[in-house]
Amino acid sequence: MSTPDPTTRDRILETARRLFHEQGFHATGISTILREADVHSGSLYHFFPSKDALLIGVLELYIQLLRPAVMDHAEQAATDPIERVFALLNLYRSGLEHLDFKMGCPIGNLALEVADDQPEARRLIDQNFRNWAAVVRSWLDEASDRFSPEADREQIALFVLTVMEGAMMQARAARSLVPFDASVTQLRAYFDALSFAARTNAHAHTPPASHTPEI
Amino acid sequence: MSTPDPTTRDRILETARRLFHEQGFHATGISTILREADVHSGSLYHFFPSKDALLIGVLELYIQLLRPAVMDHAEQAATDPIERVFALLNLYRSGLEHLDFKMGCPIGNLALEVADDQPEARRLIDQNFRNWAAVVRSWLDEASDRFSPEADREQIALFVLTVMEGAMMQARAARSLVPFDASVTQLRAYFDALSFAARTNAHAHTPPASHTPEI
DNA sequence: CAAGCAGTTGATTGATCATTCAATCATGTC
DNA sequence: GACATGATTGAATGATCAATCAACTGCTTG
Structure with a gap:
């Protein structure tokens, strides 16, 4: 049906x-x-x-699948926007567990395998990443009260994607959830610290935002 | 010579x-x-x-190269142990820039390409990751005064590796240093927050270490 | 100098690779 | 029912794949 x-x-x-x-x-x-x-x-x-064209079709399919196959489940698992971030990470954790660490993030896998001679595929991988981070970004914006005004929510969204991909990679190599859970725990601690800083941002004791490199 | x-x-x-x-x-x-x-x-x-045996040889070579080709340069670039962590990340940043985003971390690339039917290769990839994180861990231990006693430095070392790998992946896909620098900036902010918490850990206002999942 | 052996040569194997294309089929249009 | 068009069939292509192996070289050791 x-x-x-x-x-x-x-x-x-x-x-x-x-x-x-x-x-x-x-x-x-x-x-x-x-x-x-x-x-x-x-x-x-x-x-x-060609096979390259097939890859492009697959990457376009993934763009279409992001909402129904991934983000909708995360939004269903939690209502609080910050908790949705961690529900999302937990989705990938479940995938690792259920598939016995055999498969990671499909986009991440392709990101490191696709060479520079397939510019269109590379562009679509980037688009998948951007769309993923944009959803996280929208959640962070919903919870803007838990971030200080100086907190760069766009950067934080990219950071969440970074942590997800890096944690998946390590977990697959180790065939263990330990590095994944360690990374998520540290990300949670960072979020807690950001929230704490937002609650006390009128005071003088906020951590210095030093060492931020020029981009 | x-x-x-x-x-x-x-x-x-x-x-x-x-x-x-x-x-x-x-x-x-x-x-x-x-x-x-x-x-x-x-x-x-x-x-x-076999070709698989050649891959194993390459992975053993990388284990030998870690100190002389990577970590020694990071240690030479900074004396402060925490700064060495970020000098290490900067080494990979330079690699991205220098090679026009064509190549990322060689171990990370192989980690996502090598399937489960090459258990020895997978084990050696894991060993490469463990050795990398162990060096970071040793630096964190040197700077133990800048972490509160509750801070899990082993987890933080894994987290640094996670951030490096995830940031490299995103930068390659985007052909831009923006996501890399964003991730490093956020990691720096986390380190600053950890250091801040260590300096004020006697007070009651430290961020709660809630939501830590059981492992 | 004889024997032994690690190392090298390079043609060759069969398998698998992505891709092609003429022929055929199904479906809707005039 | 003639025709066009899109979709499917499936054998065949040449290229490239990892891997083999008998013959040969150069060095060491007795």
């Missing part, structure tokens, strides 16, 4: 998306995609002129 | 290391390694029985 008749194109995209996530882009052969999607090569090349 | 006759094995390892970093593991063909190292296939397979 909800998915009455997936198009051939959709079946190719979904299979490629899954295999790129499971095995990586280079490690996934076209023949495997054809077999698992139950499609012949001519059909694939009818819709996607 | 300093490198007076690299052995064939060393030449293979160094070429493979460079190409894996530039292009990734799967994207690098044996034939390319052979050409650029000026070696014939039999010689390569005399030392390394």
